[in-house]
Amino acid sequence: MSKKILLSHGGGGEETQSLIKELFFKHFSNETLLKCEDAAVLSVSGRIAFTTDSFTVSPIFFNGGNIGKLAIAGTVNDLVMMGAHPKYLTCSFMIEEGFAYDDLEQIVLSMRDEMLKSGVQIVAGDTKVVPKGGVDGLFINTSGVGEIVCEGISAHNLQSGCSIIVSNEVGNHGACILAKREDIELESELKTDCASLWKPVKALIDAGVNIRALRDATRGGLSAVLNEWVQTSNVCIEVDESKIPVSPEVRGVCELLGFEPYEFANEGTMVLCVEGGEEEKTLKILRGFEETKKASWIGKVSHLYKDRVILSTPWGSKRFLEPPKGELLPRIC
Amino acid sequence: MPKVDLIEGFRDPCHMKALAEIIAKECHKKINIMEVCGGHTHTIMKFGLMQILPKNIEFVHGPGCPVCIMPKERIDHAIALASMPNTILATLGDMIRVPGSKTSLQKLRAEGKDIRSLYSPLDVLKIAKENPDKNVVFFAIGFETTTPMTAVLIKDAVEHKIKNLFFHINHVTVPEPIDVIMQGGDAHIDAFLGPSHVSVITGYKIYEPLAQKYKTPIVVSGFEPTDVMESVLKIVRQINEGRSEVENEYKRAVTQDGNVKAQELISTYMEQRSHFRWRGIGDIPKSALKIKDEYGFLDAEIVFKDFLPTQEIDDHKMCICGDILKGKAKPFDCKVFGKACTPTNPMGSCMVSSEGACSAYYKYGSLLEKGAKA
Structure with missing residues (x-):
């Protein structure tokens, strides 16, 4: 035994x-x-x-x-x-x-x-x-x-004109745990994003990127981080929904059960707010690391609606991205 | 069969913009469209369809959320069943969040009662087999979409002689409440978006008598944004041409006759109730199902009759969910919306379920506040 x-x-x-x-x-x-x-x-x-x-x-x-x-x-x-x-x-x-x-x-x-x-x-x-x-x-x-080693990174530091970047596809960890817990079988592999982010962040600091704020999008996902930031810094974040990287597997699980990938937990994916104009440099550095190679610019900080996050669809309509609430429960039909 | 991207393929920005343009060009008068199903309410709100459609297209949100239309006394039944000794109560989705007259299943679960929120109804069989010394009650909810799965469970319980599994059936049907809303005559509805998944099971034939009786177009629509846009276009064209037919936009899943095998399975084990009380709407004859008398030994409403409360309970006076479910009001018309009534502390049924109109407005709709009065 x-x-x-x-x-x-x-x-x-x-x-x-x-x-x-x-x-x-x-x-x-x-x-x-x-x-x-x-x-x-x-x-x-x-x-x-x-x-x-x-x-x-x-x-x-x-x-x-x-x-x-x-x-x-x-x-x-x-x-x-x-x-x-x-x-x-x-x-x-x-x-x-x-x-x-x-x-x-x-x-x-x-x-x-x-x-x-x-x-x-x-x-x-x-x-x-x-x-x-x-x-x-x-x-x-x-x-x-x-x-x-880098002073001044804070959720209080967001200012109009800054860029918002995510370091990887969102929702992989949450969807992976959910699929395993509920025995949801998928044709392809759904894997946690769990990773230590020291190396890519060190590279950004070493390159002198002006990082305003950083947060790992754990429980509550991307949606929680963006909403915390707009409230802490009294700004608006405008997100281009089509730019948020989501894997087809996560999208599938979400569509099937009625969840938002933006509310799923991540364990190795961060959201970055960098000075406007530094997004290309940031993306180039992040994409050089395996754990952040799918990094993507998703939006900008503005004053459009204070304390709110706005998602824009590719056909021009907008909605607020609300912070996640309550227990995640699947829809019925 | 060619591979089709069932998600992104129906969210193509070019198609969306093109459809919006054609609709704007062809729509010449005000059209009130009731989307019966909560899933459509969500598509409309989540994808901001009202923002790209012309102002004279108005959506009226219908009674198609199975959690929303559940009267409090039925929720009290679930609570009474879960409170019985030696019992596991299983149900679907956000049913566990809905407050009854005194408490909710979620709160009861925190007190230590064994309440399971399932992803697949078939898990009930596993729970019953793993707990032979306990009574397992499946609190079955949903429109025609989820009814076949409950019928499969009943079939298994009968065939395998599972002695500890019981059913509390709350399955409701779509056509009867539509009939009641149209009979009322005060909802001003010019056309319907027919439900997607319900129609997969029932077929679109079930709407034909309604379209004829009320001379109202009904277009069965898929849940994706281009589905809804194309269905709106079909409605606009029917109205322009003076037609009132049932049309099927959701051709990739819906046929005229539907899933006949599922229908047979349902009619083997279930039959119409004489009436069912809908939250906010009231009694509707023959609008729900029950287990057939010959399988009464599985029916929790019979077996555990002595435990179940009988009092009917209405919503709080301030709550206008009834009018919202009948299409007479919009969430923003409600004085307590977003203030005393929020998804965290819902007062009314439309806020409690993520498929409810108030919940959709709360989550997605605040940008539209000005233009969304009924």
């Missing part, structure tokens, strides 16, 4: 130590972590960004990733969106007793691989094992610290 995580693995005794050493230390190995102190002692220079996120995704494994990859990329991206170079993470595992050891190892390996992409390190951690039903398989929390 395959090895399972038992309550004793979280008891603090010998089994806990062996789980930490044979799994977490082995794969997350770095000098600070291996010191086994009560807290990590770190050196940072200048101002820091600090964030936290908990990951509870169900199913834990999905096409193109798993909860572990998400837990690293998610927190890394939150730091990157503030112009910070991700340096250190903490990581807490809350594991349901009976969880397969092999699955846990696979998740830990994905976390290790994802950390290599930004160079971030896990420097402190915690493991709890809870009785059956206490959590749904596995929950992970990661917190992160990054050094600010």
